[in-house]
Amino acid sequence: MPDKTIMTEGHTLWEIYAIRYGNNPRRTRGENFILEKRPADPMPMDFYCWVLKAQGKLIVVDTGMDPEKASRHGHDILCTPVEAWKALEIDPASVDTVILTHAHYDHLGHLDALENAHFLMQAEEMSYVTGPWMQRPWFRRAYEPDELARLVHLLHAGRLTLHGRDHEIADGVSVHWVGGHCAGQEVVRVKTARGWVVLASDALHYYEEYERGIPFSVAFNLSDMIAGHERIRELADSDDHVLPAHDPRIVQIYPAASEPLKEKVLRVDLPPAAGGNTG
Numbered sequence: 001m002p003d004k005t006i007m008t009e010g011h012t013l014w015e016i017y018a019i020r021y022g023n024n025p026r027r028t029r030g031e032n033f034i035l036e037k038r039p040a041d042p043m044p045m046d047f048y049c050w051v052l053k054a055q056g057k058l059i060v061v062d063t064g065m066d067p068e069k070a071s072r073h074g075h076d077i078l079c080t081p082v083e084a085w086k087a088l089e090i091d092p093a094s095v096d097t098v099i100l101t102h103a104h105y106d107h108l109g110h111l112d113a114l115e116n117a118h119f120l121m122q123a124e125e126m127s128y129v130t131g132p133w134m135q136r137p138w139f140r141r142a143y144e145p146d147e148l149a150r151l152v153h154l155l156h157a158g159r160l161t162l163h164g165r166d167h168e169i170a171d172g173v174s175v176h177w178v179g180g181h182c183a184g185q186e187v188v189r190v191k192t193a194r195g196w197v198v199l200a201s202d203a204l205h206y207y208e209e210y211e212r213g214i215p216f217s218v219a220f221n222l223s224d225m226i227a228g229h230e231r232i233r234e235l236a237d238s239d240d241h242v243l244p245a246h247d248p249r250i251v252q253i254y255p256a257a258s259e260p261l262k263e264k265v266l267r268v269d270l271p272p273a274a275g276g277n278t279g
């Protein structure tokens with residue numbers, strides 16, 4: 001199946017809601033970075049998924065983490081994506097389009113709540129998670145077999161599209177393969193009123209990777225991971241238009257979607273506070 005090439009500039013302007021559904025205040029620098037000089041120093045991790053909204057259209061990007069998996073992997077849930085969707089007046093059963101940026105357990109929980117949705121993911125990610133690399137514990141460490149089986153069921157039910165590397169989802173929304181963190185890692189490029197924003201998902205966990213040009217600890221291919229930073233720079237209007245999936249700095253610099261959703265749901269289509277990403 002040929003890919004839809006990204007030829008058109010997006011005219012639809014999207015709002016982006018970043019859902020901070022979990023965190024891990026116990027995490028250390030040594031768990032995040034290879035050859036880290038201060039491995040015992042604290043480096044808390046937040047967990048995000050996103051919702052894109054425009055003119056009555058809605059796209060869900062990643063679906064958070066199953067609470068049982070969160071506790072098994074030592075992470076805390078702050079509010080489930082299902083709770084956040086409902087707070088944003090989104091009925092999960094009405095969602096029709098879901099982008100899965102990759103298949104790690106912290107990006108595809110709650111799939112059953114999206115009973116009428118169609119899912120999209122990189123074809124390379126599906127080959128990877130069902131192929132020979134999974135014979136090795138290092139590569140399968142962030143995957144959960146029951147969730148991968150759910151993807152197989154969705155595929156056979158005609159509810160999962162496995163697309164090529166660059167793929168247009170809607171006017172002003174496209175996904176782009178970068179690999180690195182896992183074989184099928186992608187980033188999401190979204191046209192907003194302030195320009196092109198890139199949801200880097202796990203192509204960046206923290207801004208520090210991007211600033212220092214260093215890899216995150218969980219990796220399939222380090223050269224693709226570092227090259228991915230350059231791809232993100234090409235796709236985003238500026239470094240202030242780039243959103244990692246796990247950085248606690250995000251909640252400090254972006255406005256809340258509303259007062260009751262403070263520190264849980266942020267508007268990242270709006271500009272960050274003065275000073276931007278600079279930590």
Ligand SMILES: [Zn+2]
Nearest residue numbers: 104106202245
């Ligand atoms: Zn992640």
